[in-house]
Amino acid sequence: MxxxxxxxxxxxxxxxxxxxxxxxxxxxxxxxxxxxxxxxxxxxxxxxxxxxxxxxxxxxxxxxxxxxxxxxxxxxxxxDLYPSDLEKQAEVDMWCDFIAQHLTMQAYLKVMFNKMVAPRIGIEPDPRSIKEGYEFIAKFLTLIEEKLNKAKYLAGDKITIADISLLATVDPSEMIEVNLKTYPKLTAWRDNLKSQDFYQKVHKFYGESMMAKK
Amino acid sequence: MxxxxxxxxxxxxxxxxxxxxxxxxxxxxxxxxxxxxxxxxxxxxxxxxxxxxxxxxxxxxxxxxxxxxxxxxxxxxxxDLYPSDLEKQAEVDMWCDFIAQHLTMQAYLKVMFNKMVAPRIGIEPDPRSIKEGYEFIAKFLTLIEEKLNKAKYLAGDKITIADISLLATVDPSEMIEVNLKTYPKLTAWRDNLKSQDFYQKVHKFYGESMMAKK
The missing domain is CATH 3.40.30.10 (Glutaredoxin)
Structure with missing residues (x-):
């Protein structure tokens, strides 16, 4: 196993x-x-x-x-969560990379690290990094909202690993006070995925489970 | 074309x-x-x-x-620069992602943006971000040096896109005063690749071409 x-x-x-x-x-x-x-x-x-x-x-x-x-x-x-078609797979790769490098590393991680992790490991939070993080979150979520206004999922009409990437990335939104309600398509997309078994089996509520030992 | x-x-x-x-x-x-x-x-x-x-x-x-x-x-x-074998491809994916998300976003980009870009676009450089960038560069290059001590290329005995990713990422090293000579395996690996046509056709010397209009 x-x-x-x-x-x-x-x-x-x-x-x-x-x-x-x-x-x-x-x-x-x-x-x-x-x-x-x-x-x-x-x-x-x-x-x-x-x-x-x-x-x-x-x-x-x-x-x-x-x-x-x-x-x-x-x-x-x-x-098919990772389509084998050349162009389709490239599009999924593109979204996975964009989410990992930009929405995560430039945006969510900056806020999350400084607000949630740094105080717990004795590091002084960095206000400039938090501010930049929030600015990038707004910029990148606007771009994603536009995409989800045109297609049901990030890479078209079927769920792919690009959606799983995004779903896990935006999980801490409530904890770091990012209001996803201002992105209605993203919220609807997220509510749909969060209700499904694959998500519920990992955690029902991100904030509640995050500090638990297991 | x-x-x-x-x-x-x-x-x-x-x-x-x-x-x-x-x-x-x-x-x-x-x-x-x-x-x-x-x-x-x-x-x-x-x-x-x-x-x-x-x-x-x-x-x-x-x-x-x-x-x-x-x-x-x-x-x-x-x-074969991107091997089709399942495990080999996964290993190349892993290195590409590590280089993009960690060596680039957490390390080189922080120093490069603050030292090279910010002053040119009217943004005040962030000393804390520069310091963190240098710390991450040292940490991640040490890890890469260990890998290149065991294998000729990042994903084994043949060049792959993981090497191309690394080669382009460390290009600004001299410009931001990262001394790669302290990583002898990395330096030998880089000297070999930099001497080849595919690199020379893009630029012979990174620093010299970077601010040119075309």
């Missing part, structure tokens, strides 16, 4: 777990205690030199980076 | 151009004047809603995000 090393505080970890559930795969979830530095222990670094969650272990094969993991799982399962 | 919209200041744009040259494809390079805001004009936004370079135009198909573009081009060209 595949093993997922993760933490339910981590949107990338949740992204992989949602994808595993959507694919209907059996898996073992291995909790990594990020807030107490387990990711820096030699045991964990022997699984991944990156020192980050999520990590997938599938037999002898170990893989880091959430998007690489979900693409691997979809290809192995021959799932 | 394919068109690449880019700017030779942009490592992601250079990454795509290096890949196109390595694949031996004919292309037209369309200069986008980033320092004067051409990426925010309605003409450019009609090509990509992201308002970023690079963009690939291949007939009616338009694609943003550098990693999505190079994967598309390699698959279309059936090139």
């Amino acid at each position: 595949i093993k997922l090393y993760g933490h339910r505080f981590s949107p990338p970890s949740n992204k992989v777990e949602m994808c595993i559930n959507l694919l209907g795969l059996e898996y073992e979830f291995v909790f990594v205690d990020l807030l107490n530095g387990q990711q820096r222990t030699s045991d964990f670094l022997s699984i991944t030199s990156f020192g980050k969650v999520p990590v997938l272990v599938d037999g002898n094969f170990k893989l880091s980076e959430s998007n690489a993991i979900i693409k691997y799982l979809c290809k192995k399962s021959k799932s | 394919i068109k690449l919209y880019g700017h030779r200041f942009s490592p992601p744009s250079n990454k795509v151009e290096m890949c196109i040259n390595l694949l031996g494809l004919e292309y037209e390079f369309v200069f986008v004047d980033l320092l004067n805001g051409q990426q925010r004009t309605s003409d450019f936004l009609s090509i990509t809603s992201f308002g970023k370079v690079p963009v690939l135009v291949d007939g009616n198909f338009k694609l943003s995000e550098s990693n999505a573009i190079i994967k598309y081009l390699c698959k279309k060209s059936k090139s």
